[in-house]
Amino acid sequence: MSAKSGAEILLKSLLDQGVDTVFGYPGGAVLPIYDALFKHPKIKHILVRHEAGAAHAAEGYARSTGKPGVVLVTSGPGATNAVTGIADAFMDSIPLVVITGQVPSTLIGSDAFQEADTVGITRHCTKHNYLVKDPNELASVMKEAFFIATHGRPGPVVIDIPKDVQVAQPDTDTPQRKAHARCNIPHEADIHDITKAVELLAGANAPILYTGGGIINSGPAASKALIELAELCNAPVTSTLMGLGSLPSDDPKWLGMLGMHGTYEANMAMNQCDVMLCLGARFDDRVTGRLDAFSPNSYKIHVDIDRSSINKTVRVDLPIVADVGKAIEQMVKVWKGRKLKAANLDKWWDSIEGWRDVKCLKYRDNKQEIMPQYAIERLYEATKEYNPIITTEVGQHQMWAAQHFHFHKPNKWLTSGGLGTMGYGLPAAIGAQIGNPDALVIDIAGEASIQMNIQELGTASQYRLPIKIFIINNQWMGMVRQWQELTFKSRFSESYSDSLPDFVRLAEAYGWKGMVIDHPDNLDDGIAEMIAHKGPVIVDCRVTKNANCFPMIPSGAAHTEMLLDSSAVTGEMDDEAKALV
Amino acid sequence: MQIYKEKSERHVLTLTVDNEAGTLARIAGMFTARGYNIDSLTVADVTEDRSTSRITIVTNGPPAMIEQIIAQCERLIPVHKVTDLTEEGPHVERELALVKVTGSGDNRIEAIRLADIYRARVIDATTKSFIFEITGSPEKIDTFLTLMREVGFVEVGRTGVAALMRGSEPT
Numbered sequence: 001m002s003a004k005s006g007a008e009i010l011l012k013s014l015l016d017q018g019v020d021t022v023f024g025y026p027g028g029a030v031l032p033i034y035d036a037l038f039k040h041p042k043i044k045h046i047l048v049r050h051e052a053g054a055a056h057a058a059e060g061y062a063r064s065t066g067k068p069g070v071v072l073v074t075s076g077p078g079a080t081n082a083v084t085g086i087a088d089a090f091m092d093s094i095p096l097v098v099i100t101g102q103v104p105s106t107l108i109g110s111d112a113f114q115e116a117d118t119v120g121i122t123r124h125c126t127k128h129n130y131l132v133k134d135p136n137e138l139a140s141v142m143k144e145a146f147f148i149a150t151h152g153r154p155g156p157v158v159i160d161i162p163k164d165v166q167v168a169q170p171d172t173d174t175p176q177r178k179a180h181a182r183c184n185i186p187h188e189a190d191i192h193d194i195t196k197a198v199e200l201l202a203g204a205n206a207p208i209l210y211t212g213g214g215i216i217n218s219g220p221a222a223s224k225a226l227i228e229l230a231e232l233c234n235a236p237v238t239s240t241l242m243g244l245g246s247l248p249s250d251d252p253k254w255l256g257m258l259g260m261h262g263t264y265e266a267n268m269a270m271n272q273c274d275v276m277l278c279l280g281a282r283f284d285d286r287v288t289g290r291l292d293a294f295s296p297n298s299y300k301i302h303v304d305i306d307r308s309s310i311n312k313t314v315r316v317d318l319p320i321v322a323d324v325g326k327a328i329e330q331m332v333k334v335w336k337g338r339k340l341k342a343a344n345l346d347k348w349w350d351s352i353e354g355w356r357d358v359k360c361l362k363y364r365d366n367k368q369e370i371m372p373q374y375a376i377e378r379l380y381e382a383t384k385e386y387n388p389i390i391t392t393e394v395g396q397h398q399m400w401a402a403q404h405f406h407f408h409k410p411n412k413w414l415t416s417g418g419l420g421t422m423g424y425g426l427p428a429a430i431g432a433q434i435g436n437p438d439a440l441v442i443d444i445a446g447e448a449s450i451q452m453n454i455q456e457l458g459t460a461s462q463y464r465l466p467i468k469i470f471i472i473n474n475q476w477m478g479m480v481r482q483w484q485e486l487t488f489k490s491r492f493s494e495s496y497s498d499s500l501p502d503f504v505r506l507a508e509a510y511g512w513k514g515m516v517i518d519h520p521d522n523l524d525d526g527i528a529e530m531i532a533h534k535g536p537v538i539v540d541c542r543v544t545k546n547a548n549c550f551p552m553i554p555s556g557a558a559h560t561e562m563l564l565d566s567s568a569v570t571g572e573m574d575d576e577a578k579a580l581v
Numbered sequence: 582m583q584i585y586k587e588k589s590e591r592h593v594l595t596l597t598v599d600n601e602a603g604t605l606a607r608i609a610g611m612f613t614a615r616g617y618n619i620d621s622l623t624v625a626d627v628t629e630d631r632s633t634s635r636i637t638i639v640t641n642g643p644p645a646m647i648e649q650i651i652a653q654c655e656r657l658i659p660v661h662k663v664t665d666l667t668e669e670g671p672h673v674e675r676e677l678a679l680v681k682v683t684g685s686g687d688n689r690i691e692a693i694r695l696a697d698i699y700r701a702r703v704i705d706a707t708t709k710s711f712i713f714e715i716t717g718s719p720e721k722i723d724t725f726l727t728l729m730r731e732v733g734f735v736e737v738g739r740t741g742v743a744a745l746m747r748g749s750e751p752t
């Protein structure tokens with residue numbers, strides 16, 4: 001018999017995995033683990049204010065550090081509260097290990113107090129999940145869970161541990177099974193496929209690199225390799241929302257984000273290209289627009305670590321199942337080895353310059369009121385030297401941030417892409433600040449979204465985290481209002497942000513600094529004051545109320561049917577545009 | 582906006598999976614969540630140590646969907662191997678059914694005669710009823726059931742399809 005209890009084995013497993021931080025919230029079904037934690041000064045526990053906050057914080061930690069995020073919550077409501085963050089991590093391929101307490105195994109199935117079928121509830125929003133009924137399995141499961149969360153396409157893994165298993169003293173406290181035996185890890189890409197891809201790229205007249213979150217997940221080396229590949233083949237580069245930062249935005253080959261709120265040049269280039277190299281992206285509907293009109297004449301090469309992403313929505317010509325970073329490195333090697341030269345792409349770049357000249361991100365000048373785009377532009381200018389980590393909530397502000405804030409490095413942009421979870425940004429910022437104590441971490445928020453996990457202000461106060469929340473306050477659930485304006489003849493059903501709190505007093509109530517910026521002339525000074533403040537700050541940035549986010553490809557429309565009409569800030573869209581929505 | 586209806590194909594898949602709690606729920610749930618069809622599903626452990634099960638799934642859908650189904654199955658951690666028998670080549674499929682029929686006189690005699698032709702065995706009998714056991718391809722069982730409906734069919738229990746590749750190699 002091992003002298004260790006299940007709870008102690010769990011903590012030992014965490015230490016073995018190099019975990020030093022756990023985001024959690026206690027409760028009856030995890031008390032033995034919290035008791036063991038009490039004696040383990042090496043593992044830092046961050047007490048959140050709601051379990052969704054724990055999961056999002058762990059996501060922010062993972063995304064900004066490249067390490068898996070660890071969550072610890074109690075059974076029943078603790079677990080169900082965490083589900084949103086788990087589902088979010090699943091959609092965005094974020095490695096999490098979520099430990100949930102469960103009622104004692106003898107009571108499972110009896111509708112015991114705080115019992116929920118956690119493995120049942122999370123089965124389809126986790127990469128894998130476990131109910132550990134045998135304490136002897138605990139060490140093996142812990143090891144395997146970390147392996148699964150971090151290898152292949154990353155994702156969340158839930159481990160549900162009944163209270164009696166936490167207390168039991170099993171025979172073994174070390175893993176008995178090989179963890180990786182059960183996990184399919186793609187091998188290196190086939191060199192023939194890589195060579196073929198490189199030849200196609202070198203022979204293309206209108207190539208494009210379409211990159212995604214896979215490059216970030218692959219690690220910083222993948223971004224370095226991407227820069228090199230783009231340089232060699234001289235192809236323009238666009239990215240999904242999740243991939244921003246993999247190519248520095250000041251690179252002349254950078255086209256900006258693509259898709260529904262992507263740039264005109266990115267979407268036109270996707271439409272007109274002859275060879276598309278998709279690197280760690282998944283042809284999401286927000287990216288492709290109408291499928292039958294998506295990049296009709298291109299030869300499509302798709303590199304993805306997850307075979308099920310290939311041919312899921314768009315049929316491709318050359319599938320390559322591999323770690324995208326390794327595959328790019330192989331391509332660079334083949335290109336250099338063969339001393340290839342990019343074809344003359346002058347004509348292609350001329351077309352791109354033409355599309356760039358449309359200046360699709362321009363917006364109405366406004367001397368009286370702050371334009372939200374302008375606020376983000378000034379925030380970028382004022383903070384870029386700090387290389388900040390930016391998180392966002394969900395809505396117009398998120399898209400404006402993606403368009404007008406620019407990234408130079410991976411792991412600096414944390415946003416909820418796949419699930420689109422309002423309330424992600426503040427807890428994610430907490431996780432990012434914990435993982436990067438010296439970084440400037442800013443949550444670019446909407447006034448509606450920030451209220452979804454506003455309780456986490458207390459967490460930041462408790463751990464003295466100098467997070468900045470920059471609220472783009474347009475007094476509307478702007479993205480909802482925009483869709484209602486475009487689709488439902490401006491019948492603004494329940495999208496007004498009524499009864500807003502006084503964000504300054506709210507900040508102060510939590511020991512934060514609170515500020516209002518309400519005039520374009522005060523913007524730069526206000527931002528400077530925010531940065532200069534050592535502690536956490538909420539900036540209530542009052543922007544013009546009715547701005548809409550453009551360009552926009554209405555859902556179901558083709559890339560070429562983009563709406564550019566940024567003058568339609570308050571006006572009515574023409575009928576043709578309306579029909580497209 | 583048009584909705585294309587692509588032609589469906591029937592495919593028989595076999596999955597080698599870890600025999601552990603939740604594996605079946607994971608697979609069946611994935612089919613439901615992604616809108617795939619399950620025509621039949623059988624599962625039983627197949628190794629001496631009971632660590633591994635074989636699942637046979639009969640599904641149908643357009644070719645692209647079948648490809649996705651296989652990839653999505655492979656993505657699940659307890660799934661080790663997925664084989665599309667329909668693609669791989671010649672294979673055998675068998676299903677077992679228990680069929681209850683009641684009747685007297687000519688119907689009863691006819692039921693017995695048909696059962697004999699289809700090599701169904703009588704495994705329970707009363708003066709008013711039989712239970713037949715029949716093994717064969719799903720089509721054979723379908724045909725048998727059609728005939729039985731004319732001679733006093735009461736109910737049927739079917740196992741779903743089990744299938745293996747022909748030849749000496751393992752699937």
Ligand SMILES: Cc1ncc(C[n+]2csc(CCOP(=O)(O)OP(=O)(O)O)c2C)c(N)n1
Nearest residue numbers: 395396397422446447448449476477478479
């Ligand atoms: C949890 C959740 N509920 C609802 C939505 C739908 N939704 C998307 S954007 C949005 C409005 C967001 O408003 P705000 O935070 O003020 O951002 P804005 O669009 O005004 O910048 C809503 C309700 C969502 N994405 N997430």
Ligand SMILES: [Mg+2]
Nearest residue numbers: 446447476478
């Ligand atoms: Mg708003």
